Structures are given as structure tokens and as C-alpha cells.
Amino acid sequence: MRSKISSVLRQYPFAFVLSGILSTYFFLTKSSLLIFSLIAFTIAIFRFKLIILTAFLVILVFAFKKSQTLPLNFEQDSEFKAKIISVKEQSRFLSVIARSESSKNVFLYVPKKYTINDSGKYLFYAKIKSIDALKDDDFRDFLKSKGIYYYGFAYYAKCLSTGNMLDNFRRKIITENYYFLKDPHDRLIEAAVFGDTKRLFPIIDYFKNTQTIHILSVSGVHMSFAFAIFYFLFFKIVSNIKSIYQRYNLKIISSIFGIVSTLVYFSISGGQIPAVRSFIMIMLFVLSMIFGLQKNAYNILFFVATLFFIFYGFEIFSDISFVLSFVMTFFAIYTAFVIQRLKLKKLYAFFVFSFCMSVFSIPLSVYYFGYVSTTSFVSNLILDPYFGFLIMPMSFLSIVFTFLPYYFKWPFFAIFDFVIKIYFQILIFLSNLTKIIHINPINNVVVVLLYIVLIALVELIVSKISAASFSKANLSQ
Numbered sequence: 001m002r003s004k005i006s007s008v009l010r011q012y013p014f015a016f017v018l019s020g021i022l023s024t025y026f027f028l029t030k031s032s033l034l035i036f037s038l039i040a041f042t043i044a045i046f047r048f049k050l051i052i053l054t055a056f057l058v059i060l061v062f063a064f065k066k067s068q069t070l071p072l073n074f075e076q077d078s079e080f081k082a083k084i085i086s087v088k089e090q091s092r093f094l095s096v097i098a099r100s101e102s103s104k105n106v107f108l109y110v111p112k113k114y115t116i117n118d119s120g121k122y123l124f125y126a127k128i129k130s131i132d133a134l135k136d137d138d139f140r141d142f143l144k145s146k147g148i149y150y151y152g153f154a155y156y157a158k159c160l161s162t163g164n165m166l167d168n169f170r171r172k173i174i175t176e177n178y179y180f181l182k183d184p185h186d187r188l189i190e191a192a193v194f195g196d197t198k199r200l201f202p203i204i205d206y207f208k209n210t211q212t213i214h215i216l217s218v219s220g221v222h223m224s225f226a227f228a229i230f231y232f233l234f235f236k237i238v239s240n241i242k243s244i245y246q247r248y249n250l251k252i253i254s255s256i257f258g259i260v261s262t263l264v265y266f267s268i269s270g271g272q273i274p275a276v277r278s279f280i281m282i283m284l285f286v287l288s289m290i291f292g293l294q295k296n297a298y299n300i301l302f303f304v305a306t307l308f309f310i311f312y313g314f315e316i317f318s319d320i321s322f323v324l325s326f327v328m329t330f331f332a333i334y335t336a337f338v339i340q341r342l343k344l345k346k347l348y349a350f351f352v353f354s355f356c357m358s359v360f361s362i363p364l365s366v367y368y369f370g371y372v373s374t375t376s377f378v379s380n381l382i383l384d385p386y387f388g389f390l391i392m393p394m395s396f397l398s399i400v401f402t403f404l405p406y407y408f409k410w411p412f413f414a415i416f417d418f419v420i421k422i423y424f425q426i427l428i429f430l431s432n433l434t435k436i437i438h439i440n441p442i443n444n445v446v447v448v449l450l451y452i453v454l455i456a457l458v459e460l461i462v463s464k465i466s467a468a469s470f471s472k473a474n475l476s477q
Contacts, residue, residue, distance in 0.1 A: 009047040014302035016044040020054030021306065025314045032445050057306070061313050078128045081160065082106060087118045087198040094198060096154070097146065098122065107143055107151040117171065118196045119163035125156035141318050170194055170268050176402045180413035185420040191216045192387070193395040195269040209431040210379035211365065215387055218269045225388035226265050229396070231258035265396070297333045301326070320368055331360040334455070338462055354381050356458070363450040366439050375434040382426060390419055
């Protein structure tokens with residue numbers, strides 16, 4: 001028994017380090033999940049080095065944690081310069097996250113009469129308060145997870161600079177899409193491909209109803225599609241060049257090209273922090289599959305989560321985007337292993353993977369959002385591949401056509417607009433067809449237990465199928 005535990009500790013050391021860190025976080029937040037993390041962490045007593053490493057990391061984060069809380073009654077009129085991080089359109093205001101020159105992140109409500117680009121430097125006059133004054137606990141926790149400790153209302157905003165070369169390059173592409181694509185088609189491309197989310201308000205409900213809202217913010221899903229597009233494009237090209245495919249491993253050089261191209265796209269799209277987290281996790285999963293590191297995929301995932309803790313502190317565990325990307329990447333790795341064990345053909349593997357990921361997303365969706373869409377599975381099965389394998393490649397082509405003469409790009413953008421139109425027709429149809437089932441908030445312990453039951457159910461089904469296949473093989477012999 002002890003040898004088996006020691007073997008698990010050697011294979012997945014960072015799983016137990018992360019469970020120790022989570023135990024500290026759950027203790028500080030008085031979470032009922034503490035019992036689960038403690039049970040996992042107690043196994044580390046068979047390898048005392050892991051306990052020492054966990055204690056060192058926790059102490060390190062506490063030692064370097066910067067206190068940014070202000071007195072509850074703090075309020076002042078401030079004039080400051082800040083770099084824009086993100087902009088989102090709301091019914092009456094723009095919600096802006098900006099980083100001031102004093103390296104403090106600020107959340108601002110800005111009147112719509114001011115044009116705020118999603119990049120560049122601005123001068124603000126604003127009434128700033130501490131987030132400790134917020135009565136909405138969920139909103140305060142959301143701001144803390146983004147490293148924001150100040151919020152307020154800006155009554156004046158002036159653009160000082162439009163950003164760096166990549167920002168201006170992206171803005172030119174967005175302007176071309178705005179000129180050639182009809183509304184709301186241009187809004188989708190601005191947000192879902194190039195990271196400009198400030199004009200989302202009229203279309204966001206369609207994506208909420210179908211639970212495909214992840215499409216609207218550049219994240220690991222987009223990076224995975226981008227990587228796949230560039231990888232297969234380069235693989236197809238070099239596989240026809242004899243001097244290359246005879247001398248080099250095409251998977252490796254195609255992967256390098258895919259990574260570099262995806263990073264370029266990532267830079268153009270803005271590279272927001274939530275996207276960075278999702279991108280790193282999804283990319284690790286993709287690379288582990290390509291380079292044959294399947295056995296290390298889990299440990300790499302836990303190692304990256306531990307790194308995020310070191311850089312962002314305990315607040316990272318209250319960030320919804322981090323939790324969602326971590327959990328779904330974990331189940332993406334698990335589902336890939338299940339498909340390998342079943343030895344499914346590509347078409348069946350695609351449907352099984354899509355179905356499993358949809359099912360595994362339900363407990364977290366209910367926990368965070370309190371509802372389930374009846375068309376969620378169908379919507380993700382149809383709209384995600386449509387977006388990834390049609391709209392995204394054409395979006396990349398639009399970058400090239402942006403710099404061509406009008407008579408070249410007009411036919412392309414006409415076809416592109418038609419492709420997006422079909423996408424919206426499917427989206428609106430599914431949105432109108434759906435029924436939203438509101439569910440009472442569930443406890444986080446129930447979420448964990450649901451995942452345990454789901455994994456047990458999957459393992460039971462896999463064992464039954466494997467046993468049936470084995471019996472069939474014996475009979476055929």
C-alpha cells in the first residue's frame with residue numbers, strides 16, 4: 001500500500017502541493033471544501049519534502065503580499081493617468097479596468113459620451129473609493145480576483161495615446177471589419193477574435209441563453225482553435241516538401257510554428273490576464289498530446305496552477321475564469337485518456353469529447369450562474385466548431401485582406417459577412433428555442449460530490465464497454 005502511495009506522490013507531486021495550498025485558502029475563507037483538500041494533502045506525509053515545499057510557498061506569498069486595502073470611509077476626487085486593460089459596454093455606461101501610473105488597477109464606470117478604446121493611455125478625473133465599501137460581496141470578490149482594490153465613477157476622460165504598434169495594428173483591422181461587415185456581425189468579430197468587448201451589449205443575451213458566452217472573450221478555446229489552424233496548415237505545407245519531411249519530425253516543427261503563430265495572434269488580440277491563464281492551460285494540454293507527455297499532463301496542470309498561486313496569491317482561487325479553465329482542462333485531459341482507452345475513431349471521439357465536456361461543465365455552470373440551458377449541448381456542438389473552423393480562419397484571412405486594394409477585399413468580406421450571418425441565424429434560432437432552467441444555488445461540496453459521481457459513472461461505462469470488447473474479441477478467436 002505504501003509503495004503505491006509513494007508511486008503516486010512521485011508521479012503527481014504538485015497535485016499534493018496544490019492541495020496543501022488550497023487547504024490554507026479554504027481554512028482562511030472557512031470553506032466546507034477544506035475536508036477534501038486536507039484528505040488529499042495528508043497523503044503527502046509519506047513524502048515530507050512536499051509538505052516543506054507547500055509551507056515555503058504559502059509563507060512566501062504571505063511575505064510578499066502587498067496590502068492594498070483602504071479605510072472603509074476612504075473617498076476622494078482623483079486625477080490620474082492610466083493604461084486601459086479592458087472596456088465593456090453596459091446599458092448606460094462603459095465599465096473600464098485600467099492600470100494607473102502608480103501600478104494600481106482601478107475599475108471605473110465611464111459615461112458613454114467618452115470614447116474609450118480597449119488600449120492606450122487616458123487621463124481620468126474620477127471619484128475613487130475602496131472596494132471594501134461595496135455591499136455586493138460577489139462583485140467585491142470579482143474585483144479582488146482581478147487585483148482591483150479601487151472602484152469609482154469617471155466624470156472626465158481624455159485620450160493621451162492610442163497604444164503601441166500592435167494596438168494600432170489591431171485597431172486598423174477592427175476598423176476594416178466595422179466598415180465591411182454588417183451589424184451585429186462586426187461586433188462578434190471585434191470581441192470574439194480581436195478582444196475588443198466594448199460593443200457586446202446588443203448580442204450578449206443570445207450567447208447567455210445558449211451557454212456559449214465563452215466565445216465572446218478571447219480565451220483558451222480561441223487559442224486552441226488558432227493553434228490547430230496554424231499547426232495543420234504548416235503540417236500540410238511541409239509534408240509536401242521532401243527535403244523537410246525526410247530530415248525532421250513534422251509534428252515538432254509544425255508545433256513550433258503553431259505556437260509562434262498563436263503567440264502572435266495572442267498579442268494582437270490584447271492578451272488579457274484571464275486569456276493568459278486559459279491559454280497556458282489549454283496549450284499545455286495540446287502540447288502534452290502532441291509530444292507524448294500524456295502521463296505528465298496532470299502534473300504539468302497542477303504545476304501551472306501552483307505558479308499562478310505564486311504570482312497572484314490566494315485571490316486566484318476566487319477568479320471564476322481561473323477555476324473554470326483549470327477544471328475544464330483537467331476534464332479535457334481525463335476525457336482524452338478515456339477516448340484513448342476506448343480506441344474510438346475520430347468522428348466518434350469528437351462527439352464523445354464534446355458530450356463529456358458539456359456534461360462536466362454543468363455542475364460549475366449551476367454553481368456560478370444558477371441556470372442550465374436546454375440547448376447548451378447542441379449549441380456548443382454546432383456553434384463552437386463553426387466558429388473555430390470557419391469564422392476564425394476567415395478572420396485571420398481578413399488581416400491579410402485589410403491591406404489589399406478595395407476591389408480585392410470587397411468580395412472576400414462579402415463572403416465573410418455571409419458566413420457570419422449563417423452563424424447568427426443558427427445562434428438566434430437556438431436562443432429562441434432554449435428554455436432556461438433556473439436552479440437554486442448549490443453548495444460547493446455538492447459540486448465536488450457531483451464530479452466524483454460523474455467520474456465513477458464514466459469509469460463504470462468504460463469498464464463495461466472494455467469488458468464487452470474483450471469478450472467479443474475472445475469469441476471471434
